[in-house]
Amino acid sequence: MTISVVLVDDHRVVTRSLKAYLESFPDMKVVGIAASGEELLERLDEWKPQVILQDLLMPGGMDGIETTGRILKRAPSVKVIALTASMDEARMMGVLRVGAVGYIRKDAEPETLLAAVRAVARGKTYIDPSVGRQILQAPATADDLTPREVEVLRQLALGLANKEIAHALSISEETVKSHVGNVFGKLQVENRSQAIVQALKRRLVKLEELS
């Protein structure tokens, strides 16, 4: 099963070489290349990609966060990976909030990009290990969660669905749902990707466990 990918970057050399790299692997197929968010949105229906690798910083009117939001409004099942030069946590939380499921530094090794595309295609959230390390360098956030909520957050961060968490913790799915709601409320996050960052900050999961 090949993964169809669209590359969005205004630097021609970058997209050209990335396409050649990704297509070195039989499970990858680059179905389109766009130089701007506008161009991507225009041809999204034609390309129908599974994964979009998108540079956050591009010329033109639309910024990466806005583009990501619009893509997911039109095609909610698409997995968006944000490529960025910025290591700013607020920005990362911003792009994860609008629904990106991957966050990678622009100068990451090509292998990292490949791993990210494969991970998000499998339905996982992928945070660049070097970004993750940076998060881990920050002082651990004080814990205001109950032990049960901590356990749920950990499972959540590991990519388990509610049903799997329920099974792992031997509680009902309804209880898991209410725990997840409480966790999101307390951490002020809106989705799993953001929750993962918070779990990292609380040292509830290790970087190695995530990938």
Added chain:
Amino acid sequence: MNSGKKPGTWSANPVSAPIVLRAYVVIFGLVGLMLLLWGPMWFGPNLAGWPFGGATLARVIGSLFIGTACCAGLLAIADDASLRRRSLFWFAMGHIVLWLGLLAELKWVWGPGLGDQAVAVIGGSAFTLYCLWLIAEGEFPREPYAMNVMGIPIGLRSTNGSTAPRDPLRSEYEQKIRHAAAQEERNRLARDLHDSIKQQIFAIQTAAATAQARFTGDASGVREALEQIRSSAREAMTEMEVMLDQLRAEPLENTGLVAALKKLCESIGFRTGAQVEFNLGSVPASSLAAPGAAEATLRVAQEALANVARHARASHVLVSLDSSESGMELTIQDDGAGFDTNQDSRGMGTANMRSRAEQLGGRLELISSREAGTMVKFSIPCDAAPSLSPARYRNRTIALGLMLLTLFLNTAVSHWSLLPALAFVAAIAITHYWKTYRGVRRLSQPTL
């Protein structure tokens, strides 16, 4: 910047020099004409007892007035500030000499009766005139020779008593501007480095990974990846050179404007994937005669093309360098996104480009609208333009000198005792012409 009234400093820019000069032309021209026409009638009978008579005196003064009015008129229409500043200095010096010469005539030759009050009044007015000129220019002359005529520092003493060759406030302001410009330049370079070389290196890294990944079983894929590595490295090299050009204090030292522009176009093509065409029209070497003209042209091209790379998403870019009616013209045109010139032109170095144009007496035109591409037109006056051309300036200076000489020959014919004054002024004039000529020669040999 203007009229910074701080103790111990000179204020700058109170009056525009051309206006003062035009007023001078009107007043002195009319007075001179009146003296020539009716002077002999008024002076003749009253000063009949003087050698050569009052009528001659009236004619001499009248023709002097008209002569200086003509000079002032010439200076008023020459609108290159630095050349005018220098000319004005000598013009004012000429006045002092003329007045003093006339004074000597009045005191010792014609009118022994005229006393020391006349010396004070006429000398004082000549000196005031000189100072007025300098202040009208908005800036005191920078050249040491202007500060120090024959060892006498002329009046440029700030109120706290120390000699002030430059207005400290102004210097500080200029320094700030330079600092801000340097900062902006640095930011732009950082962005450029990110946009060009960093991307190329990323591409090299990725292509190398591609070669590794395809190493077994896909020879043609590996070859392609290696080709990509080489071409990216080559492009990175060109972009690096362009970047170094931008870092150099004198970017055109080794290459010349046309070569630098070509390389710049090539590098923008690599960076954006757009087709960047460079069109060279007929640009005579003398077009770049104004100090810094070539450098300013390159800097504007760098700025404008960086904008094209960063914002335009163009597929075609046309850069042309040509001579125009008013001088030399650099046009950068793209078919990209464009922008609303009323709104979002901030942070695009437009002010920077505009100030470069204005420094050279030229202008910057920016035509753009959303989805309709952008055109930047940078034009600076040169040979064909009356204001900046060294040749024209030289002709004018010669005409000016001839006028002065004729004037003095006339007076000398009417009375030989004017000869020392004539010799003195001629010496000043010759020094001035020599300096101008040397300046012009230096300027008309730019690297193209």
